Amino acid sequence: MKIKYIITAVICLLFLSSWDSREKMVIDIAGEWSVQLDSTDSGQKNGWQNMSFKQLMKLPGTTDDAGLGVPNKLKPSLEKLQMSHLTRKNSYLGAAWYTREITVPNNWKGKEFILKLERVIWKTNVWIDGNELPSEQNSLIAPHYFDLTKYITAGKTHRITIRVDNRKLFDISVDNMAHSYTNETQIIWNGIIGRMEIEAFDAVRIANLQVKPEISTGSAKVKVTLNNSSKNTKGILSITAVNKKTKISVAALQKEIQIKTGESVVEVDYNMGKDIKLWSEFSPELYELKAELKAGKNQSNSSVDFGMRSFSRKGSVLTNNNEPVFLRGTLECDIFPLTGHPPMDKEGWRKVFGTARNWGLNHLRFHSWCPPQAAFEVADEMGFYLQVELPVWSLKIGQDQKTTDFLYAEAQRMINEYGNHPSFCMWSMGNELQGDMTVLTKLMNSLRAKDDRHLYTTTSFTFEKGHGDWPEPEDDFFITQWTKKGWVRGQGVFNSESPTFNKDYVASVEGMTVPLVTHEIGQYAVYPKIDEISKYTGVLEPINFKSVKEDLERKGLISKAADYTKASGKLAVILYKEEIERALKTAGISGFQLLDLHDFPGQGTALVGLLDAFWDSKGLISAEEFRQFSAPVVPLLRFAKATYTNDESFTASLDISNYSDAVLKDQEIEWSINDGNTVVASGNTKSAVSIGYNHKILDINESLQKITKAAKLTVTVNLKGTNYKNQWNIWVYPQKQTLDYGKVVYTRSLDEAYKFLKAGKKVLLNPDWKKIKGIEGKFVPVFWSPVHFPKQAGTMGVLCNPSHKALADFPTDMNTDWQWWDLNVNSTTLITDGVEGGSPIVEMVDNFANNRKLASLFEGSVGTGKLVIASFDLATDLDKRPVAKQMLISILKYMNSESFNPEAIKNPDVLKSVLTEQKEKGKEDAKSIY
Template structure:
């Protein structure tokens, strides 16, 4: 029995080996995934000591990384700056595998294919094959033509220490620990391929949508001069609308060496086109016949024409609006991007459900799987070079790298119809003439796509650079005023714009547009990194981190909340800050949609960014999973091909006014829609209709359609209420809703049993001792040291980064708050309707407030709490109450006197007085005179906040 087992142990591997040889003879690729020998080379001595000749005792699995194989240094340093790798390593690492070259590879052109890795050096046995520093495209190495069949040793040294790369690449998302991590390894496909000696080395396809044909630039290698022929055949493969183009054969004459041949191939008058609406793809089969040999090359393409028409983009002649998402390569399980098309299709299907049709890859270019998936799903892609810094004449290493990398990207991915745009990098500075020259060279080199000089170069202050085809920016020109007239997004950091931009800096209205900023610009403008509204974390996400990254940042934040006794509120804090962020994202997006002839936006972000100090700005978490804040259907009501829009002056009204709204519909559907019925309803919170109107009109494609005016007298509203304006296109899923607040017009109530005090003094304490009701409205200057500034919009990006930037530039630091948190059912709000979170009726209230720090009141929850950012982590009170002896005290840290001209201001004042005059005013928490005095006079202990360095200068 024992002997039989031994024989089986010998025979089974032998059969497997023989079977592998037979299988290899039936294919032209040998895949190399599996176990490899491995060794770290932290001292960088491997090349000098000829490690390609030695065996290694350790092993790893490829494709994979050192992190996944638990190689490197066990991490002991954890930070809130980004997710933390469990194993870290930077430097050279060696990978070695025994390979078998079959007989039928003899007299073939044999190459090694590495889909994605870092800087490499490659050896076969003792022979050096070559090196590469292509980190965003496949690395392909030609093996020796005289390589004998049989066993050989393949050795690859991968180096991720970045020394061979220009300084300006090192902060990009192609490398950084803040997103995909600076991994070491090889991911994606790894194989050796054999092709005939005379073979097709490359095909570049340029579609001509108007003429229903393609130009195929075919590169062929030939060993000698000879006559040959090449055939082209295209057929659709991913659509029910089948189309099989007629096969064409072209006689050609080959010369020894590389031949560049351009062929024109007619697809037929019924050829199908590719777009976001119908992403129909062709598969082109090219067969080269030379003597007795044939070589086949298969390439996918789409018949499409992505161009510009003045200030807008067109797809196949139809105007489109780019509803874009920023992508920073956040893959929290692996630390590197997915290389399977199905994974990317899953991602793109999620974003499409939210109305997104465009992706901008911030300073990186994804693997081919992303392009394949975007081709199928109909997503317009803007990859970028990994450049973030200054581009200047004389910097030859950088300029050479830009030229080299851009050519590699165009060659590798240019046939994909989803690849419609490219930018040189993010927020570039330096010499604009040099930058413009690079773009012009690219335009001449490859006209299949549109080019930008970079995303938000010079922070928009220099305007459009050279002849770039489109302009991605946060502003369109330099200006010194505070009207925001140059801006093309609604939110900014305080370091970059007065009072943080439109949403925080101007009284709310839905009539604002970016029209002034578009003045004088003749190419499409895309709003750069729209949004960036912070949301407190959902700590249940911590359990999702089962891969190579540890969410130490979230763990640290959780500890901080617990120390300040806020952890018990985290679900409510998370939800309130999230709901309000969604409201602000909506306003940012709608402001773009209601701007005639605007190009689009790139939102930052639908997904959390767990780096750069931890920017939890996503409505989805880092895993692209819902936070339960807003569902796709609700989001797509204001982010879609067709969006009904209501334009009105303000959100808060008195009942002696007439509500006037202009109804418009943004239509970027595939075509002009025939006459449609549009309905508008104004209803109360019980669902009763107060007013309605109907229009029957044509909805033209590619424009903001004016529908009509909706005018409603508010006299019938007798009590404070929240009304909903609903707009829908009958028989379609397109609808949108707006909340407005209506209050009875009246003067401030006079309550004889309530005393209003402006400061804490003996008189106030004596009144409380007498059992009086006191409304304390403290002077903002007197509470400055125990409070934070008033702010409406959620803090931008993250507090730590822009606090340090603002301080370094001697500019105002953002107040840093996120939203209110309150109980809408509390009696205080009987005449002041509210949700648990901020909404537009709170704008003037919060802007004129100084929320008071209540950290010492461990278990106390104010009536209106203000949510602080995760870094500073204060417990903040806007409205709160105490029992003091026989007296009752309510404190409001909003300067109500400043907002009496606003309907919401006078109404809140009256609601506070009515609440205090009612039996409901019965504070449960007792406070003493010393405790109250200390609350307003004690020194506040602030957490030390270390800023995260940003590459971009905001000077």
């Protein structure tokens, strides 16, 4: 037996040695090309296929890189055109011709030649020495290939001319919003990016190589597509696999095969041996499968990377290698502001995936596009689960047969080019598709029949009537923001329901038979970070950011810009945290897809990220803090509310989400409650934490009687000896407090306030918030973008100075936190642009499409009188609303103190227009934005 193993090893080594000694025969045609734009489509008629041009540019590259096209003439302004997205410095839509000479090596005699252009928008035609090749290519997501065999000759120099037309060929999206063809995120560039090469082959060659891992049998099914341009022949096919980390190779397989003329397919079962290393997020073990074909004088070799993994489902739970998986994901919408197109090298993608991993994610969804080869390679190496989509976001699926045919062709190209990658786990037919859903089901089923290495879904959510709230019958998994039983994302509940941290979406997913992934959760707008403007050194100009900056400068508000970003961003952080934790708490949910961890600079400048469009932090929360609630293991506390009085107890139970690769045996768990200076209460326990969701690890029940003044407390849970911990804020107010108005006169009438002020009184004006003019008070900020959804009530959270003495007895940070919910939703935000003098105590950050001066608590003196205006409800059911009562107590203490010396309001009559009464309006519904 030993002799047999030695012989096998020697054969394998000889095979590998022979493989490594042969290099592919490739001409790299990257470099300097001459270029001519053809906006009138007159190039072919005028013989441009036989010409070179005066203008030079580098390929790979784009006309934007070269500064060609129509220069931008837009000036900053808060208009929709300027605010829709980043602006191309130079735009071009139409045909462009690229040409250069190439010399074919002498030793390529008798070879066949394939031209590869890795990525193009949208259509290419090729001429050699003025002779047009009969085919044209039109893929948005796969390389364009041309057979040059009949057109070039070894040892000769030829002129190669490529015509690229970036105009829309098929109706794949409304308003060009699909991210494969858009100016919203990437741009509709003209040019060629990625690899540009001509490869020489023998007449008999391996044209494609596909590997399907079978972990249950310890084998890989290998499908080899052969191309034979000569007569029928015989050949020897050799296959081996090498672990890319250990360099240990699996025993080679050799098979004698018959090779027909034309295209043929050979399938073999390849035994991976006993010591198989499985691919996962925790152990991204990769193999390189190498195939060599010898058929007489013809030789061909090909290699692909693959992973031994089985990404599947067990009922409503996603699994990888039979272990449960929870997807912690965000979207990648082809957002690369310096180039306007995706990186074609691995380094560019290491920034994306490395940052995502640092922020606790294990999953990326490619919204309505498919990334290039380099992205899959990095995801393979780092252990990321990818959801890839066809390049479509259409409301008219099935209406145009040519578009449907294009999608079928693109899907086959995706299988051929990217199907082997273990990171390619999930496949959606597109984003929010509408139309004939049976067309999508037929397409999906045809792909699954061809390639079952991935899980499939009909669409990433849909608004199509009768669909979208429950899976389609053939779906492997389901992506949605709501089911027929209720919401599964916070957008629908955070503003309408008082804060509670013991809720989940179990009722909404009851009866779900496939894994559910929550669709585009978040979308909480953050105010533009003005100092980001200097980062835009590439082909795109941030006219949208500059428009906001100029508007702030004109209004004298530029000094507040950084605070606007910080305050709105901190609010977004607390909402993203609760979004993620509710998803984690729900049995029957297998993951979330954020929109977004990083900014989306299109569709109305949707700055919904905690990172900017460059994947850099905005400084709102650290990656380490974010990982407290987005990690393989997350402590999750269930408790009823955010605010308490000190005659109550804080009652909570601890769950732990464990989607790591190991049971935490006999894990010590510590908890504490801290007021910022001292530990108020603490405890610990030991427990085994199984893989999956662990309910009721421990209970906490602590009296709050020892809290004698208003305080913010932090509850922390720590898994000792690990990096896993989490924390939550609660607020406690003394229950036995009396309202002491002292010398303050309280009124709800402006006319009455004027009389008291004229008499030199201290006046707290608290008008009925339901009846005054202004903006609907909301806890949540602008959804997505105030430009894209302009009808929504549009504020972006509280901005205050926590050390202002009016807030001395109302513990707060400078931004909204959960204790502000009652005050914010029971208020009308005042527009104070016309008020001269006075000053806000509590501002509301306006959306960046308006940049108004807003306040919900404002102070000023009028004559000899002193005034505070509160536009939130300080009158109703104060015994049942401890937050409102505490705010009133704090305001009154301030107004009765010597510190109450507000700046004069120079035009007090303007308050009549600020506080104009109007007909009571209803609350905005969460779905009304659509």
